[in-house]
Amino acid sequence: MFDRRQIVAGLAGATTLAAPTVLRAQTAWDMPVPYTDGTFHTQNVRWWVEEISKATGGSMKIQVHSNNSLIRLPEILRAVSTGQVAAGEILISQFGNEDPFFELDSIPFLAQGLDQGMLLYQASKQALESTCQRRGIRVLYCVAWPSQAFYSKTPINSAADMRGMKFRTVSPITSRMAELLGAVPTLVQASEVPQAFATNIVTGMITSGATGVQSRAWEFSSQFVNLRASMPKNAVLVNERAWQRLPQAVKDAMLAASAQAEPRGWKLAGEVEAASIEELRKNGMTVVDPSPQLLADVKAVGAKLTDEWIAKAGDTGKAVIENFRARLRA
Numbered sequence: 406m407f408d409r410r411q412i413v414a415g416l417a418g419a420t421t422l423a424a425p426t427v428l429r430a431q432t433a434w435d436m437p438v439p440y441t442d443g444t445f446h447t448q449n450v451r452w453w454v455e456e457i458s459k460a461t462g463g464s465m466k467i468q469v470h471s472n473n474s475l476i477r478l479p480e481i482l483r484a485v486s487t488g489q490v491a492a493g494e495i496l497i498s499q500f501g502n503e504d505p506f507f508e509l510d511s512i513p514f515l516a517q518g519l520d521q522g523m524l525l526y527q528a529s530k531q532a533l534e535s536t537c538q539r540r541g542i543r544v545l546y547c548v549a550w551p552s553q554a555f556y557s558k559t560p561i562n563s564a565a566d567m568r569g570m571k572f573r574t575v576s577p578i579t580s581r582m583a584e585l586l587g588a589v590p591t592l593v594q595a596s597e598v599p600q601a602f603a604t605n606i607v608t609g610m611i612t613s614g615a616t617g618v619q620s621r622a623w624e625f626s627s628q629f630v631n632l633r634a635s636m637p638k639n640a641v642l643v644n645e646r647a648w649q650r651l652p653q654a655v656k657d658a659m660l661a662a663s664a665q666a667e668p669r670g671w672k673l674a675g676e677v678e679a680a681s682i683e684e685l686r687k688n689g690m691t692v693v694d695p696s697p698q699l700l701a702d703v704k705a706v707g708a709k710l711t712d713e714w715i716a717k718a719g720d721t722g723k724a725v726i727e728n729f730r731a732r733l734r735a
Contacts, residue, residue: 432651433466434491439478440471440595443619445673446548446639447471450494453546453641453666460658465651467492472596482642486540491647497533497547498576498637505718506536508578509725510549512714513634514707519675521733522549522636528729532721533640543648545663547640548670550613551678552633553579556626557609558602560691564702573601573610576637578710582611585706599625614681623688631682632695632703641666 436454440447447469454467470476476484481493482500501508509529510516516525526547534544555561557570568587574580580590588609593601595616601607602625609626617629641663648656686692695703715722 431464431466432655433468434647435470435475436467436492436494437470437473437476437481437484437490438494439473439481439496441619442471445615445677446494446550446670449548449666449670449673450641452669453662456662456665457655457658460661461655465655465658473594478594482540482542485642485644486542488541488644488646490644492641492643494639494641496550496575496637497640498578501577504536505714505722506532506725508576509533509714509718509722511553511576511578511635511637512707512710513553513582513632514704515711516636516729517633518552519549519636519671522638523671524732525636525729526638528732529725532725537640537642538645541645542642543645545641545643545659546667546670547638548667549636549638549674551615551674551681552631553611553613553635553637554617554632555609555611555628555630555695556617556622557628557630558626559608560628561609561630561699562696563698564706566699567609570609571605571607573598573607573612575612578714579611581713582703582706582710585709586702595620598622602626613678614685615677618681618684621688623685623690627689627691629682629685629690629692630695630699631692632700634703634707 438447438450442448451469454469457465457467476490476493478496478499481495484490485493498508498511501511506529510522510525516522537544559566561567564586570588572583572588572590573593574583574590575592580592583590591601591607593607595612598610598616598620611634682692711726715726718725
């Protein structure tokens with residue numbers, strides 16, 4: 406199991422990185438990230454950047470450009486791959502159309518909660534890294550979002566209540582989920598959610614409690630169905646050619662910071678999930694667990710999506726799912 410006590414202990418024992426190594430040459434990178442400065446993912450990235458700067462005596466400078474301000478999320482993967490930027494953060498499942506392993510963590514009800522999300526990450530990490538390596542990208546760390554939930558203006562008690570609903574999705578696989586539930590999927594970036602609801606481009610969505618709080622969901626929706634449907638992840642990536650040009654001391658500092666940022670981020674995800682649900686409730690949203698019928702409907706869709714995913718991912722994908730299920734049984 407994914408033990409939060411181990412994370413806390415690890416953080417307590419590693420509050421600082423190795424003593425700064427002062428290097429003469431300075432390297433400056435730009436790093437686009439898709440979410441606002443108030444998002445825990447962005448805050449964790451900024452912590453990571455600061456730790457790298459301290460560990461290298463200021464010789465490694467990474468300028469974080471948050472909230473799609475430099476490059477928008479749909480273009481960040483390609484920008485890192487081509488070397489347009491040396492580093493970036495992505496929502497992995499955003500790129501599910503490019504490779505099945507980018508969408509694995511967004512399959513509904515494959516992994517629920519942080520513990521299972523970590524087990525799925527461990528089972529699929531090597532395949533994800535290989536997928537990125539083929540694009541000239543190195544994965545430095547990954548952090549989950551809080552569990553995904555349904556938001557809507559009207560109650561959702563079954564898939565029948567979603568028929569024809571204009572539904573905001575975050576990735577190709579959540580769009581496919583919406584289709585199977587009878588909704589009309591619409592891909593909307595997090596920063597555009599309030600406007601999309603205000604103009605009736607969408608009337609429902611799947612996203613985390615954290616995004617709901619960031620977008621002030623209570624101003625445009627009334628229902629929060631706590632499905633705990635999946636644990637999609639963000640990944641911090643670097644261009645492999647840019648990485649190879651770094652001095653070894655800088656690489657070591659970045660790897661050390663990444664080894665701390667990953668468990669730190671997962672711990673934050675758990676804290677943010679609980680706090681976000683309470684904040685939504687405090688601001689007047691109706692917070693409910695899914696009805697038995699809705700749970701059955703969405704689980705049936707999740708099983709179908711898992712089968713479809715295995716068919717796309719082939720033998721490697723089948724082995725990853727078997728590995729994950731073995732970890733669940735352990």
